[in-house]
Amino acid sequence: MTKLILMHKADSIYDDEPDVVYDFPRAYLKAVQEAVGDWVIYYEPVKAGPRGYFAVARVSEVIEKPGAEGRYLALIEPGSFLPFDREVPRLLDGRPLETALSAPDGAPKKGGAVQSAVRRLPETDFARIINLGLPQELEYMEAVRYDLHTPALQDEALIFDRPVLERLTRRPYRDIAFRRKVREAYGYRCAMSGLQLRNGGGRPEVQAAHIRPVEKQGSDSVRNGLALSGTLHWMFDRGLISVAEDCETILVSRNKVPDDVVGRLIRPDGKLVPPLDIRNAPHPANLRWHRENVFGQAVLNEGTPWG
CATH class of the missing domain: 3.10.590.10 (ph1033 like domains)
Structure with missing residues (x-):
């Protein structure tokens, strides 16, 4: 090899x-x-x-x-x-x-x-x-990114010295790398609500969603990700929302999501916010997989964020 x-x-x-x-x-x-x-x-x-x-x-x-x-x-x-x-x-x-x-x-x-x-x-x-x-201290960098009271990287005891190949295959490290790239790609703005929310410490309140999950042979490419608020991430993973074939129109499972919830959570024009660099736009194949395998298949037996 x-x-x-x-x-x-x-x-x-x-x-x-x-x-x-x-x-x-x-x-x-x-x-x-x-x-x-x-x-x-x-x-x-x-x-x-x-x-x-x-x-x-x-x-x-x-x-x-x-x-x-x-x-x-x-x-x-x-x-x-x-x-x-x-x-x-x-x-x-x-x-x-x-x-x-x-x-x-x-x-x-x-x-x-x-x-x-x-x-x-x-x-x-x-x-x-x-x-x-892909620096080995990436996990620590992300953990203290918005914490003004945590010492910077001179505290080497908190950084694990991991071999390169272990780092590339370790799921927690990959999740952090994916999250950082996807949120950055969308300017820390939710792609479906258009909102750019931060908490009191400046930490972005937006998550990185895999369009096709890793366990379903999805990748950690930015083109397999969407920056979404917590509620919209939950809805996307459960098939209550998706993205149409035009790769920009937001689809909603109307028989499961009340209209007033749609009005509060989704952009008025019903379109995705594009990433800052169009090369990072969701790949059509990943969106098609989500429509065909996840969208509309939710069974809401665990309650919903809107009650």
């Missing part, structure tokens, strides 16, 4: 969906086959945008792309994709983070490997990029 860098462009001719599949030509087949069962880091090239290294995932299988001679698909292991908490720049102090892209004097190389869409990645480079994008 080997770790890789996978170049991804949103407007590419290749049918990539980073949390599901990576589409690539035959020239990279050997390298990608070596990565089956191992981790890859996604990288956005300079001409495609500013992100640099932006996510990590694990390859589960490589198959030929149906109907496309010379093209292959790397299937991403369900539940393995995780966006970085902070995107990692291509250069740090003017030097590449990948050893293969560095000249002997540490300066960036030009051409050659730099242009390659698939690059092998040494373990040390992998760990360095992960530590920058």
